[in-house]
Amino acid sequence: MTLQQLFGVPLPIIQAPMAGVQGSALATAVSSAGGLGSLPAAMLGPDALRAELAVMSAQSPRPFNVNFFCHTPPQPDPKREAEWRVTLAPYYAELGIDPETVPAGPGRLPFSHETVDTLEEFRPAVVSFHFGLPSEDLLARVRRWGAKILSSATTVDEACWLESRGVDAVIAQGLEAGGHRGVFLSRDLNTQIGTFALVPQIVRAVKVPVIAAGGIADAKGVRAALELGAAGVQVGTAYLLCPEATTSALHRAALTSEGARMTALTNLFTGRPARGIVNRIMIELGPISPCVPDFPLATSALAPLRAKAESLGRSDFSPLWAGQNTTGCREVPATALTAELVQEV
Amino acid sequence: MTLQQLFGVPLPIIQAPMAGVQGSALATAVSSAGGLGSLPAAMLGPDALRAELAVMSAQSPRPFNVNFFCHTPPQPDPKREAEWRVTLAPYYAELGIDPETVPAGPGRLPFSHETVDTLEEFRPAVVSFHFGLPSEDLLARVRRWGAKILSSATTVDEACWLESRGVDAVIAQGLEAGGHRGVFLSRDLNTQIGTFALVPQIVRAVKVPVIAAGGIADAKGVRAALELGAAGVQVGTAYLLCPEATTSALHRAALTSEGARMTALTNLFTGRPARGIVNRIMIELGPISPCVPDFPLATSALAPLRAKAESLGRSDFSPLWAGQNTTGCREVPATALTAELVQEV
Numbered sequence: 001m002t003l004q005q006l007f008g009v010p011l012p013i014i015q016a017p018m019a020g021v022q023g024s025a026l027a028t029a030v031s032s033a034g035g036l037g038s039l040p041a042a043m044l045g046p047d048a049l050r051a052e053l054a055v056m057s058a059q060s061p062r063p064f065n066v067n068f069f070c071h072t073p074p075q076p077d078p079k080r081e082a083e084w085r086v087t088l089a090p091y092y093a094e095l096g097i098d099p100e101t102v103p104a105g106p107g108r109l110p111f112s113h114e115t116v117d118t119l120e121e122f123r124p125a126v127v128s129f130h131f132g133l134p135s136e137d138l139l140a141r142v143r144r145w146g147a148k149i150l151s152s153a154t155t156v157d158e159a160c161w162l163e164s165r166g167v168d169a170v171i172a173q174g175l176e177a178g179g180h181r182g183v184f185l186s187r188d189l190n191t192q193i194g195t196f197a198l199v200p201q202i203v204r205a206v207k208v209p210v211i212a213a214g215g216i217a218d219a220k221g222v223r224a225a226l227e228l229g230a231a232g233v234q235v236g237t238a239y240l241l242c243p244e245a246t247t248s249a250l251h252r253a254a255l256t257s258e259g260a261r262m263t264a265l266t267n268l269f270t271g272r273p274a275r276g277i278v279n280r281i282m283i284e285l286g287p288i289s290p291c292v293p294d295f296p297l298a299t300s301a302l303a304p305l306r307a308k309a310e311s312l313g314r315s316d317f318s319p320l321w322a323g324q325n326t327t328g329c330r331e332v333p334a335t336a337l338t339a340e341l342v343q344e345v
Numbered sequence: 346m347t348l349q350q351l352f353g354v355p356l357p358i359i360q361a362p363m364a365g366v367q368g369s370a371l372a373t374a375v376s377s378a379g380g381l382g383s384l385p386a387a388m389l390g391p392d393a394l395r396a397e398l399a400v401m402s403a404q405s406p407r408p409f410n411v412n413f414f415c416h417t418p419p420q421p422d423p424k425r426e427a428e429w430r431v432t433l434a435p436y437y438a439e440l441g442i443d444p445e446t447v448p449a450g451p452g453r454l455p456f457s458h459e460t461v462d463t464l465e466e467f468r469p470a471v472v473s474f475h476f477g478l479p480s481e482d483l484l485a486r487v488r489r490w491g492a493k494i495l496s497s498a499t500t501v502d503e504a505c506w507l508e509s510r511g512v513d514a515v516i517a518q519g520l521e522a523g524g525h526r527g528v529f530l531s532r533d534l535n536t537q538i539g540t541f542a543l544v545p546q547i548v549r550a551v552k553v554p555v556i557a558a559g560g561i562a563d564a565k566g567v568r569a570a571l572e573l574g575a576a577g578v579q580v581g582t583a584y585l586l587c588p589e590a591t592t593s594a595l596h597r598a599a600l601t602s603e604g605a606r607m608t609a610l611t612n613l614f615t616g617r618p619a620r621g622i623v624n625r626i627m628i629e630l631g632p633i634s635p636c637v638p639d640f641p642l643a644t645s646a647l648a649p650l651r652a653k654a655e656s657l658g659r660s661d662f663s664p665l666w667a668g669q670n671t672t673g674c675r676e677v678p679a680t681a682l683t684a685e686l687v688q689e690v
Contacts, residue, residue, distance in 0.1 A: 156606060175520065176539040190609040190623065190632070194521040194539030196560030196569070197669035201606075204672060215541030220572055224541070227569035261501060261546075264535040278535065287535070324542035327549060 001209050003036070003232025006169055007063050007126060007148060010034035011342050012226065014171075014211060015334070016236030017067030017128065018179060018321065019043045019108075021251065024055045026244040026334055031062040033338035036126060038065040042108050046118055053122040063125035065150070068111040069180075070134040071272075074294035076104065083291050084301055091281075091317070095308040102304050108270075108296040110134070116141045126150060131272075132158075132184035133165055152182030152213070155191050159202040159210075171234055172202045174214025178237045178323035180274040181265065189265060189273060189288075196228070203229035217328025219343045235341060238328030242337060250315040254279070260326040269302055269319040271295035280316035281305075346554050348381070348577025351514060352408050352471060352493060355379035356687050357571065359516075359556060360679070361581030362412030362473065363524060363666065364388045364453075366596065369400045371589040371679055376407040378683035381471060383410040387453050391463055398467040408470035410495070413456040414525075415479040416617075419639035421449065428636050429646055436626075436662070440653040447649050453615075453641040455479070461486045471495060476617075477503075477529035478510055497527030497558070500536050504547040504555075516579055517547045519559025523582045523668035525619040526610065534610060534618060534633075541573070548574035562673025564688045580686060583673030587682060595660040599624070605671040614647060614664040616640035625661035626650075 003012040015030040017040035027037030039056060041049050056064055085092075085099055092099045111134040119127070119142070127142050128150035142149060148168040153159035159170045173182050174195025181192060195214040203210050209231035216225055216233045225233045240247045240255055247255075254260060254277045265273040266287035272295035273288065281302075292298045305317040330337065348357040360375040362385035372382030384401060386394050401409055430437075430444055437444045456479040464472065464487065472487050473495035487494060493513040498504035504515045518527050519540025526537060540559040548555050554576035561570055561578045570578045585592045585600055592600075599605060599622045610618040611632035617640035618633065626647075637643045650662040675682065 174539055174541060176542040188607075190607060193608075193669040194519055194541060194560055196519060196540040196566065197521040197562075200562065200565060201670060201672055215539055217542075217545065220545060220574060221541065224569040224572035227565055227572055229565060262535060263538075324538040325546060327546055 001231060003169075003209065003211060006209055006231065007036050009036050009063055011338065012222070012232035013338055013341050014038060014065065014232065014234040015239055015338070016213065016234045017065065018236050018240070020319070021240060021247045021321070022245045024052045026239060026242060027064055028056055028059045029242070029244045029334035030239075030338050031060050031064045033335040035338045036063060036065050038067050038128065040067050041115075042067065042069040042130070046114060049115070050118050050121070053118070053124070057122050065126035065128050066119065066124045067128045067130065068115065068134075069108055069131055070111045070129045071131045071295055073110060074297060076297060077293060080291065080293050081297065081301075084293055084298070087285065087291060088301055088305065091305050095305060097304050097308060102301060104297070104300055108299070111138060113138065120145065123147065128171070130180060130182045133162065133167070139166070150211070153202060154181055154183040154198070155185065155193070156201050156205045158183070158185050159206050161185060163206045163208050167208060169209040169211055169231065170202060170206055171211045171213050172199045172230070174198045174212070176215030176324040177213050178263070178275045179321040180270070180272055183273070195225070199225065199228040199230055215323060215325045217325045219341055221328075222341050235328070237323040237326055238330075238337060239334055240322070241329045241331045242334040243331070244334045248310070248318070250310060250313070250318060251320050254315060254320045255322060255326055255329050260322060263322055263324055267292050267298070269298065271298035274319065274321060275323060277320035277322050279318065279320055346576060348514075348554065348556060351554055351576065352381050354381050354408055356683065357567065357577035358683055358686050359383060359410065359577065359579040360584055360683070361558065361579045362410065363581050363585070365664070366585060366592045366666070367590045369397045369404075371584060371587060372409055373401055373404045374587070374589045374679035375584070375683050376405050376409045378680040380683045381408060381410050383412050383473065385412050386460070387412065387414040387475070391459060394460070395463050395466070398463070398469070402467050410471035410473050411464065411469045412473045412475065413460065413479075414453055414476055415456045415474045416476045416640055418455055419642060421642060422638060425636065425638050426642065426646075429638055429643070432630065432636060433646055433650065436650050440650060442649050442653060447646060449642070449645055453644065456483060458483065465490065468492070473516070475525060475527045478507065478512070484511070495556070498547060499526055499528040499543070500530065500538070501546050501550045503528070503530050504551050506530060508551045508553050512553060514554040514556055514576065515547060515551055516556045516558050517544045517575070519543045519557070521560030521669040522558050523608070523620045524666040525615070525617055528618070540570070544570065544573040544575055560668060560670045562670045564686055566673075567686050580673070582668040582671055583675075583682060584679055585667070586674045586676045587679040588676070589679045593655070593663070595655060595658070595663060596665050599660060599665045600667060600671055600674050605667060608667055608669055612637050612643070614643065616643035619664065619666060620668060622665035622667050624663065624665055
């Protein structure tokens with residue numbers, strides 16, 4: 001089954017949900033162009049989520065996807081939290097931030113019954129998850145209005161786990177992909193493999209459609225992914241320069257610099273490994289640090305550093321999420337970019 | 346220009362040179378099937394090289410490739426060497442090996458004028474290098490008999506460097522690939538990216554043909570690589586179970602086990618990062634260790650551990666080179682496997 005058949009959209013393209021750099025505007029544009037636009041809800045509170053869903057539902061009758069993180073909130077660990085702040089102390093001092101004023105906070109809320117209450121009002125055609133799946137009772141509520149359910153697999157084991165729990169398709173997220181790794185069954189990053197190796201192995205292992213993600217930046221990449229047996233593709237990084245994205249000026253500048261070639265998986269920003277362009281804090285602390293608080297607790301400690309540095313025009317502490325192939329990034333409307341992704345030679 | 350046009354072979358397939366697990370038999374079989382067979386010469390002394398070249402030249406008039414490492418031999422560092430042996434001491438004790446009997450040795454010899462003397466007798470159609478290129482005077486001698494020259498690039502910078510030195514084609518070695526990374530301009534492994542991201546970027550950056558390597562295991566993979574703009578592909582891992590390969594029984598068993606899904610880059614075996622199936626020593630010391638002697642000096646310290654463990658039926662200390670996609674590994678003649686790589690749907 002192709003992605004088009006599964007979701008009732010004209011093109012085999014999902015625009016990857018990218019929390020923090022896009023909202024309903026990008027998603028609506030992609031859906032109107034014939035792809036499946038995605039609203040990233042991981043960082044939206046209930047009111048913001050309702051507002052965004054209302055905009056999308058009003059603007060287009062086309063199917064769209066709403067994406068959630070479904071992590072289990074960790075127990076706060078005051079000792080680790082304190083150690084992390086000691087590590088960051090020189091930066092607080094440098095930027096004149098009083099560490100006592102830095103709030104501890106949850107960072108991101110997981111998917112909950114309250115979230116489903118809001119979703120039920122809008123009945124989005126597709127709901128996708130990152131970091132596995134929520135509990136079966138939550139999933140059952142989502143299925144009730146006929147939504148298709150997706151989640152990301154970064155290994156064959158994760159793909160089989162998702163299939164056994166009834167997802168309608170699996171997103172095979174290759175190591176090239178930008179942003180958070182969807183990995184949820186292992187903490188060993190050696191399990192994480194490239195798109196070219198991952199997609200065929202997942203295609204062999206599961207019966208549900210497989211959507212390829214990671215490193216796909218243009219029409220050639222889309223065709224290559226389909227050759228590997230994918231039912232469609234999910235493209236994120238290429239959309240980051242579109243005017244409909246809310247990507248910051250600093251992030252846009254990084255994406256168009258030579259430095260964009262150098263990304264790394266880092267846990268410094270949230271506590272979970274995610275791919276971004278290497279910047280000052282990743283260089284100075286190393287991109288992966290064992291003393292970072294668990295996801296998403298790490299988020300709050302960096303927030304004031306990021307805000308202050310950005311106000312000074314510096315992205316030293318900003319997550320510059322990007323995949324390993326930024327050659328598809330162009331400052332064109334998302335409708336045009338979506339059309340180009342399926343352009344014939 | 347396609348790989349077929351460049352080398353005068355019927356198929357867009359190079360069999361990857363794999364030192365230690367194959368010789369002329371595999372290379373001849375692949376060349377006779379219409380691909381470009383490769384003889385790995387990195388671990389052959391002058392006599393062995395001459396013998397293998399004589400066999401290949403006698404058995405087939407088809408073009409073949411001879412592959413060399415072209416590292417600069419490092420200065421031995423007795424202190425580091427001693428530290429490394431202290432790290433390994435518990436293993437020497439466990440296997441009853443007297444560390445005093447473990448020779449220090451060069452491991453692998455680089456490409457030299459003596460090597461070219463031997464090559465000149467046989468004038469192979471293609472000579473490929475790993476870890477950059479040898480000096481210009483050596484290259485000039487190779488060019489004199491009309492040989493095409495190849496080398497691997499793991500980054501856009503390396504591809505441009507190779508093109509500027511006149512290679513006839515660049516092998517874009519994605520992170521999925523098994524065995525030694527060809528990386529030579531950086532020691533930062535974050536520069537190493539997946540095939541899906543690397544191939545299109547190198548295709549954009551250079552004018553010479555680009556050969557895709559890493560994660561390509563079957564006809565779908567070959568077609569996908571060509572869609573990405575590659576002139577052809579280099580396939581290694583898939584050939585490891587062929588009867589013409591000299592892959593050990595332990596290595597073959599590892600390749601067909603569940604464990605084959607778990608590979609990592611490791612420098613423990615030679616001093617340079619190479620991808621292999623995770624085994625005991627990689628788990629216990631961590632796959633990348635800062636105290637390993639420089640390539641190829643690390644090789645000798647592990648050799649007796651490997652030999653003893655293998656004699657006991659254990660691959661605890663063996664390099665089990667493999668890429669991230671072992672689904673193409675099948676116990677069929679290399680001629681059949683080569684034909685299947687270009688099978689139409």
